[in-house]
Amino acid sequence: MPVTPQPQKIIALVVRQNTPGIEEPVGRLTEFLAASGYRVVYETDTAAHLGTHGIEAMSVAEIGEQASYAVVMGGDGTMLGIARQLAQYDIPLIGINSGRLGFITDIPIDRMVPALDEILQGQAKAEERTLLEARVVRDGQQIFCAVAFNDVVVARGAGAGMVELKLTVDGEFMYNQRADGLIVSTPTGSTAYALSAGGPLLHPRVQGIVLVPIAPHALSNRPIVVPESSEIVVELVAGRDISVNFDMQTFTSAQLGDHIVISRSPHTITFLHPRDWSYYHTLREKLHWNEYPTNEVKLA
Numbered sequence: 001m002p003v004t005p006q007p008q009k010i011i012a013l014v015v016r017q018n019t020p021g022i023e024e025p026v027g028r029l030t031e032f033l034a035a036s037g038y039r040v041v042y043e044t045d046t047a048a049h050l051g052t053h054g055i056e057a058m059s060v061a062e063i064g065e066q067a068s069y070a071v072v073m074g075g076d077g078t079m080l081g082i083a084r085q086l087a088q089y090d091i092p093l094i095g096i097n098s099g100r101l102g103f104i105t106d107i108p109i110d111r112m113v114p115a116l117d118e119i120l121q122g123q124a125k126a127e128e129r130t131l132l133e134a135r136v137v138r139d140g141q142q143i144f145c146a147v148a149f150n151d152v153v154v155a156r157g158a159g160a161g162m163v164e165l166k167l168t169v170d171g172e173f174m175y176n177q178r179a180d181g182l183i184v185s186t187p188t189g190s191t192a193y194a195l196s197a198g199g200p201l202l203h204p205r206v207q208g209i210v211l212v213p214i215a216p217h218a219l220s221n222r223p224i225v226v227p228e229s230s231e232i233v234v235e236l237v238a239g240r241d242i243s244v245n246f247d248m249q250t251f252t253s254a255q256l257g258d259h260i261v262i263s264r265s266p267h268t269i270t271f272l273h274p275r276d277w278s279y280y281h282t283l284r285e286k287l288h289w290n291e292y293p294t295n296e297v298k299l300a
Contacts, residue, residue, distance in 0.1 A: 008039040012063040014082045015046045016074025019098055023050060025109050026073065029096075030055060032113050033071075036120065041067065043082070064089025069272070071116070073109075075099020076192075080149050080247045087131055087147060087267040094119060094272050103191050103286055104129075106273060115274045125273040129188050129204055130228060131265035136244060138258050147265050148246040150189030154234050154260055155181030155214060157241025162217060164238035169230050176237065178217040184232060184262050185210040191286075193248070199223045203279065209264070234260040 011033050015026055033040045040055055047057035063070060064086050072079045073096040083093060095105030096112045107115045118124065134152045136144040156163045165182055167174040185194040187202035190210055195201065199212035200223060208225040209232065226232070236242055236258050244260055245251040254260070283289065 008037065009069075010041055010063075010067040011038045012041050012043055012058060012067040012070045013046060014043040014070055014072045014074070014078065015050060016078040016098060017045065017049045019074065022073070022098060025098070025112065026050060027053075029071070029073070029112060029116070032116070036117070038120075043070075060085045064091055067091055069094060069120075071096060072105060073098055073112075074105060076102065076104050077249070079104050081249055083149050083269045084131070084147050084247065084249075087149075087265065087269055090267075090270070092126070092270045092272050103282060104188065104271065106277060106282060111274075118274055119272050123275050125275060125277050127204060127271045127273060129269045129271065130186050130207075131267055131269065132184065132186055132209070132262055133265040134184075134244065134246065134260055134262045136252060136254060136258055136260055138255065144244070144252040146246045146250050146252075147267070148189075149186065149269065150192045150247045151183050151185040151194060152260070152262050153181060153183050153193065153214075153245040153248070154236075154254070155243060155245065156239055157243065160239065160241040162239065163236065163242055166235040166237050167211070168233040168235070169226055171231075175221070177213055177221050178238075179213045179215055179221065181214040182234060183210070183212040183214060184234075185212065189247075191283075194223075200225065201283070209262075228264050230263070232262040234262070236260075 030040050041058045042055050044057050044059050069092050071094045072082055079095050096107045097105040132148045132152055135142050162178045164178050166176050183194045183197055187204045187206050190202040194210050194212045197212045197214050199210050207228045209228055210225050212223040213221045236254055236256050242254045243251050244254050
């Protein structure tokens with residue numbers, strides 16, 4: 001019997017817009033993937049920005065349904081945006097860093113071809129990251145719902161005074177807090193806004209959710225980590241111009257009396273890293289921690 005040829009695996013490219021000089025590495029990457037036997041497609045916004053040059057364009061939904069991998073070339077913001085959209089499709093993501101920090105877009109452009117070659121040959125570290133889902137409930141009715149990869153932030157508007165929030169975890173009252181706001185973060189988001197607000201670093205495998213007050217009125221209001229199975233309810237008690245932000249990319253206005261109900265999303269994101277990738281190395285490099293090549297302690 002004749003052998004039915006297997007369809008080509010699809011790899012989608014998602015590229016941050018308005019990045020000077022990005023066309024050349026995108027072209028190199030496209031050529032490498034095509035030469036490796038993959039069907040390369042561009043996400044529609046990427047295609048509109050760069051031009052297709054004979055490459056097929058696909059919507060995010062089509063990528064989620066048809067592609068085997070998505071390669072994201074940009075900074076962490078680019079990865080956050082596309083990860084939230086692809087979370088429901090269970091498609092692995094590979095991040096190439098053309099931005100600044102690069103906590104989650106970890107492969108440098110100058111190493112992208114050998115790193116991708118290694119990953120696509122099955123020599124990769126797979127890492128699963130959790131997301132949050134938040135619902136804004138008003139008078140018993142859900143008026144808004146979205147997911148967050150880094151964090152859900154409840155915050156006052158510019159020029160407004162402090163907000164007062166009532167926080168309940170799994171139906172148990174935790175505290176009333178006056179502050180500029182509250183950050184509810186995943187372990188991934190612990191290196192983002194939560195870190196700058198004084199929160200702890202959480203390893204991605206730690207099954208927890210970080211609650212970090214923003215400039216609290218009482219200095220005794222400290223960050224706390226609760227189980228990732230928790231349902232967190234934030235009630236807006238006082239304040240004005242309050243908004244709920246999701247990864248600082250999507251937001252909705254909120255009113256006094258609203259309840260923001262936050263829990264772990266049923267979806268997760270899988271990152272593929274090169275074999276030599278290390279979370280601790282990423283922290284050392286991005287946070288500029290001192291590194292000593294020997295066991296000797298270097299004194300100031």
